[in-house]
Amino acid sequence: MTKLTNLTVKGQVTIPKDVRDALGLVANEPVEIAMLGPDAAVIRKPKFDREAEIERLVAEMRVTSSKFAHLREGRPTDDIMHDIRGDDPFPP
Structure with missing residues (x-):
C-alpha cells in the first residue's frame, strides 16, 4: 500500500x-x-513491553517515595517546613 x-x-x-x-x-x-x-x-508502531514499562514506573515511584519518606513521619508541619527551607522563618 502506497499513500501520498x-x-x-x-x-x-x-x-x-x-x-x-x-x-x-x-x-x-x-x-x-x-x-x-x-x-x-x-x-x-513501536513494540511496547507493558510489563517492563510497569516495572520501570514502579521503580521510579519507589525512588520518589523514599525521597519524601520524611514527610510521612507524622511530624508537625512547622518542623517539615524548617527541614525544607533550612532556615527559621520566625527568628526570636
Missing part, C-alpha cells in the same frame, strides 16, 4: 486514517521512524 501526503512547514505529516487503522496507531502514542537509507524511511 504532504509535509507541513513545521515538519509534520498526517498519516492517512486507513494506514493508522491498519497499523493500530492511536493519537498521542509514539510511532517509530526507522531510516532505511538516504532517501527512505519506515513508520511503524
